[in-house]
Amino acid sequence: MKIRSAEFLTTATAPAGWPSPDVPEFAFAGRSNVGKSSMINALVSRKSLVRVSNTPGRTRTLNFFDVTAEEESGARHRIRFCDLPGYGFAKVSQAEREQWKRMIEEYLAGRQTLRGVVSIVDAEVGPTPLDEELLAWVRAIPLDVVVVATKVDRLGKARRKPRLAEVAKKMDLPPASVLGFSAVERIGIDAVWSRLISLAGVSETGVPVGATGEPR
Ligand SMILES: Nc1nc2c(ncn2[C@@H]2O[C@H](COP(=O)(O)OP(=O)(O)OP(=O)(O)O)[C@@H](O)[C@H]2O)c(=O)[nH]1
Ligand SMILES: [Mg+2]
Numbered sequence: 392m393k394i395r396s397a398e399f400l401t402t403a404t405a406p407a408g409w410p411s412p413d414v415p416e417f418a419f420a421g422r423s424n425v426g427k428s429s430m431i432n433a434l435v436s437r438k439s440l441v442r443v444s445n446t447p448g449r450t451r452t453l454n455f456f457d458v459t460a461e462e463e464s465g466a467r468h469r470i471r472f473c474d475l476p477g478y479g480f481a482k483v484s485q486a487e488r489e490q491w492k493r494m495i496e497e498y499l500a501g502r503q504t505l506r507g508v509v510s511i512v513d514a515e516v517g518p519t520p521l522d523e524e525l526l527a528w529v530r531a532i533p534l535d536v537v538v539v540a541t542k543v544d545r546l547g548k549a550r551r552k553p554r555l556a557e558v559a560k561k562m563d564l565p566p567a568s569v570l571g572f573s574a575v576e577r578i579g580i581d582a583v584w585s586r587l588i589s590l591a592g593v594s595e596t597g598v599p600v601g602a603t604g605e606p607r
Contacts (some may be wrong), residue, residue: 392584395459395467397435402452404494410455412504415591416471420495420529421511422521423477426541429574430511431456431472434583441474451476451491453498460584470591473498473505479521500532507535507590509583514540514554514571518562526562537586538564544573 403409419427428441435458454474461467475498476491483491499508508529512518518526529536540558543551551571559569570586572579 392581393461394435394437395461397437397440397456397458399440400455400457400471402454404452406497406501409453409498409502410471412502414457414469414471414504415506416473416502416504417507417509417587417590418473418475418499418502418505419509419511420475420499420525421477422513422519423480425477425511425513426574427477427511428474430509430539430541430572430583431474433572433574433577433580434458434472453494460588462588468588468591470587471504473502478525479519496528499529499534505534506592507537507587509587510536510538511572512538512540512558512562514543514551514558515545517558523562535590537570537583537590538562538568539570539572539579539583541572541574543571543578544576 400410401408419431421427428443431441432438432443435456440456441454453476456472456474458470458472459467460470475495478491478495480488499505510522510526510529512522526536526538538559540555543554546554555569555571556566559566562569570579570582572583
C-alpha cells in the first residue's frame with residue numbers, strides 16, 4: 392500500500408466537532424498505552440503524524456486523520472482514521488473516565504460513516520475485561536471489528552502464531568482472525584490495510600473491493 396497523503400484533520404470532544412461524514416472511517420480503540428497512535432503512524436508510514444508518548448493517557452480527545460492510500464493496482468482510497476482515547480487508565484479520575492466513556496460511546500454508536508473498529512490488544516497481555524466489554528458493545532451496535540494484537544516484537548518468533556490463536560480463542564474468534572502487529576518491526580501493516588480496504592467497500596475509482604454490505 393502506498394500512502395499518497397496523510398494529514399491531521401481535527402480534534403473533537405462532541406458530535407458538533409466531528410468532521411463532515413463524507414469519507415469511510417475507522418476508529419482505533421484499545422486500552423491506554425496499548426499502541427493505538429503508534430499503529431496509525433505505522434499504517435501511514437509517518438513517524439509522528441500522531442503523538443506517541445511514554446505517558447499513558449496522552450490522547451484525551453477524538454483525533455481525526457485523513458489518508459489517501461493507493462493499492463498496487465492503482466486503486467485509490469480516501470480513508471479517515473479516528474484515534475480514540477485509551478480506556479482503563481488508572482490515574483484518571485472516575486469522573487473523567489465516565490466522560491471519556493460517554494464521548495467514545497456516543498461516537499461509536501452515532502457516527503454514520505464508521506465502517507469498522509480496529510480493536511487493539513497487547514499480544515503479550517492478551518484481552519483484558521475492558522477489551523472484551525468494548526468488543527461486545529461494538530458488535531451489538533452492530534459494527535465490524537478487526538482485532539489486532541500489537542507489540543508482537545516482544546514475543547519470540549516461535550511464540551507469535553500460537554499466541555495469536557490463544558488471543559482469538561479468549562475472544563471467541565476464529566483462530567486466524569486476530570492479526571499480529573508491531574509498529575517497531577513493521578509487522579502486519581499489509582494485513583490490517585487489506586481488512587480496512589475490504590470493509591471500506593468501494594475504492595475512490597469506483598471499483599468494488601469486497602464490500603461487506605450497504606453503507607451505514
Ligand atoms: N515494543 C513495542 N512498543 C510499542 C509498539 N507500539 C507502541 N509501542 C510503545 O508503547 C507506548 C504507547 O504507545 P502509543 O502509541 O502512544 O499508545 P496509545 O495506545 O496511543 O496510548 P494512549 O494514547 O495513551 O492511550 C509507547 O512507548 C510506544 O513506543 C510496538 O509495536 N512494539
Ligand atoms: Mg494515543
